[in-house]
Amino acid sequence: MDINLLPEDLQNKISAGEVVERPSSVIKELLENSLDADSSQIDIVIEQGGNQLIQVRDDGKGISKNQLPFSIKRFHTSKISKLDDLFTISSLGFRGEALASIASVAQLSIISSEGSNEGAELSITNGKLGELIPAANINGTQVTIRDLFYNTPARRKFLKSPRTEGRKIIEMVRRFGLSRPNIGFSLIVDGKKVIDLFPEELEDRIGSLFDNTYKTNLIPIQISKADYTFTGFVGNLNIIRKRFGEQFLFMNGRYIKDRLLNSAVYSSYQSLVKRGEYPFFVINIQIPYEQVDVNVHPMKTEVRFHDEWRVYHVLKSGVSNALSEILNTIPNFQKISSESNSFFGNTPQQSALNFNSVGQKDPIISNLDKTDRAKTYASNIVPVDNSSQDFNIEKIWQVHRKYIISEINSGLVVIDQHVAHERVLYEECLNAFESKVMSSQTLLFPEEIDFVKDEYDILLEIFPYLKRIGFKIKEGDNSKIIVEATPADISWGDEKRIIKEIIDEFISTRKTYSSYKEALAASFACKAAVKAGDQMERDEMVVLINRLFSTEHPYYCPHGRPIIIQLSLDELDKRFERI
Numbered sequence: 001m002d003i004n005l006l007p008e009d010l011q012n013k014i015s016a017g018e019v020v021e022r023p024s025s026v027i028k029e030l031l032e033n034s035l036d037a038d039s040s041q042i043d044i045v046i047e048q049g050g051n052q053l054i055q056v057r058d059d060g061k062g063i064s065k066n067q068l069p070f071s072i073k074r075f076h077t078s079k080i081s082k083l084d085d086l087f088t089i090s091s092l093g094f095r096g097e098a099l100a101s102i103a104s105v106a107q108l109s110i111i112s113s114e115g116s117n118e119g120a121e122l123s124i125t126n127g128k129l130g131e132l133i134p135a136a137n138i139n140g141t142q143v144t145i146r147d148l149f150y151n152t153p154a155r156r157k158f159l160k161s162p163r164t165e166g167r168k169i170i171e172m173v174r175r176f177g178l179s180r181p182n183i184g185f186s187l188i189v190d191g192k193k194v195i196d197l198f199p200e201e202l203e204d205r206i207g208s209l210f211d212n213t214y215k216t217n218l219i220p221i222q223i224s225k226a227d228y229t230f231t232g233f234v235g236n237l238n239i240i241r242k243r244f245g246e247q248f249l250f251m252n253g254r255y256i257k258d259r260l261l262n263s264a265v266y267s268s269y270q271s272l273v274k275r276g277e278y279p280f281f282v283i284n285i286q287i288p289y290e291q292v293d294v295n296v297h298p299m300k301t302e303v304r305f306h307d308e309w310r311v312y313h314v315l316k317s318g319v320s321n322a323l324s325e326i327l328n329t330i331p332n333f334q335k336i337s338s339e340s341n342s343f344f345g346n347t348p349q350q351s352a353l354n355f356n357s358v359g360q361k362d363p364i365i366s367n368l369d370k371t372d373r374a375k376t377y378a379s380n381i382v383p384v385d386n387s388s389q390d391f392n393i394e395k396i397w398q399v400h401r402k403y404i405i406s407e408i409n410s411g412l413v414v415i416d417q418h419v420a421h422e423r424v425l426y427e428e429c430l431n432a433f434e435s436k437v438m439s440s441q442t443l444l445f446p447e448e449i450d451f452v453k454d455e456y457d458i459l460l461e462i463f464p465y466l467k468r469i470g471f472k473i474k475e476g477d478n479s480k481i482i483v484e485a486t487p488a489d490i491s492w493g494d495e496k497r498i499i500k501e502i503i504d505e506f507i508s509t510r511k512t513y514s515s516y517k518e519a520l521a522a523s524f525a526c527k528a529a530v531k532a533g534d535q536m537e538r539d540e541m542v543v544l545i546n547r548l549f550s551t552e553h554p555y556y557c558p559h560g561r562p563i564i565i566q567l568s569l570d571e572l573d574k575r576f577e578r579i
Helices: 008-013 023-036 068-072 083-087 098-103 153-157 162-179 202-209 212-217 259-268 308-329 363-368 372-378 417-434 453-468 495-512 516-528 538-548 569-575
Strands: 041-047 053-058 107-112 119-125 133-135 141-146 184-189 192-197 218-225 228-235 247-251 254-256 281-286 396-399 403-408 411-416 440-450 472-475 480-487 564-568
Touching: 023 041, 023 053, 023 098, 023 141, 023 162, 041 162, 068 098, 068 107, 068 119, 098 107, 162 184, 162 192, 162 202, 162 247, 162 254, 162 453, 192 202, 202 212, 202 228, 212 218, 218 308, 228 308, 247 259, 259 281, 259 308, 281 308, 396 538, 403 417, 403 538, 411 417, 411 569, 417 453, 417 516, 417 538, 440 495, 453 472, 453 495, 453 516, 480 495, 495 516, 564 569
Parallel strands: 041 184, 247 281
Antiparallel strands: 041 053, 053 141, 107 119, 107 141, 119 133, 184 192, 218 228, 228 281, 247 254, 396 403, 403 411, 411 564, 440 480, 472 480
């Protein structure tokens, strides 16, 4: 099809704007062109986060020699030609701006061939259009971009590090890979192939892009209502994440962002997940082209439905029905052994506690007496006079597998088991970063864990710190690691979950802490700590309390939540109207 200049009135009605924000937006525009050309294989190469080189090659229909010069002119396109076409857009691209915008801020070269004809090459260097020269028949199109933003240093200055920009590109390629599982994609980053996808079913594509374990935790979605069709998968509770980013909505093959439709899915999980948890989903919406306007935003990720609330209700109803059997897939709380090392084994603090000290001066209180600061804190919870220093170990209970309750002379003390252990691990982490490495437990069988590239990059950043807190890890091939030992405080079999959750928590909370180390320590502590719902034996509870009162700040967790509350006898007597 010929590439033509759009009429002026149509130009004025296109939601045009700057489409080149960063390297990933360049990749987006080029991949859309490749898909619109009916490509079956698309190969991407980047160097230095795309700042130095971006190359996209496809095996699509190609561009004829005489049409190639028009492809880099603004408002020239083969995808629409008249005003009515704006209301029935079936292609991913339609504005005729992408290559022109890219050429204005980078060195650009295009090689293309149509059918069996000889190819042609056209370059733009320093803003000047080069000569059209013959090239080999490559059975498709190859676009090469170098030195992005070379002539706009202010914009180049605001780009992130090559690693961060590379992660953005990986995220972009992943979206396209999910939108078209029937197409092959490859991505080479600085000479290393990080994505290599072959045509496959969506379920297999999810496993290829994330983790093969995802495939066993997917719930299929198949909804047909009048002229709407929803297909894809939602995840069960085993792949709930603590950070946003694994939620994918596609409309007629186009990745879109839509808060209302996202909320339709979230509301279906409302009684199943906690606030701040995000379910996994990949959902494709097929809708007549005339019922949606994609000419809303220059990035083409926002669309306007003619009847958005109808789409919302159909999607919510369908996902809710799919989740009706979710109770069969809810993971059970891990049963905790009564052996002393199930939660707190092999820790130095354990050896300081004498379990036979009932009726004697308890070491918990002895620890509190070490400094004036501790006495001040303790006065808020436990009176420090000599007549009331016994934290009665015989009278200690776990309530609802969540709280530890003990009798003291002045009333009752209630401790939140999760945040107590969280405080202990947080301070031990910080100490490990500065001096003593935390103790480890060697795994009987080393665990091999796969990561997607962006997670693996974060893992490499925190690798030395994980070693100091007790993980013994070897780097493997293709974004894999081998875990040989774990911190003594975490349960065997939880290595993969905890490492991935540490990465999630670290990404989502790193900006709320004053230092990199504090953010990582808080992330580990939150994910490795005993959870609400975990059964604890009496000796485990006593050890936890002993370790808690050995910390610098035993009354608040790293996130600021209270760990201990006291219910005095006076308050109890008032509630029962004794006084």
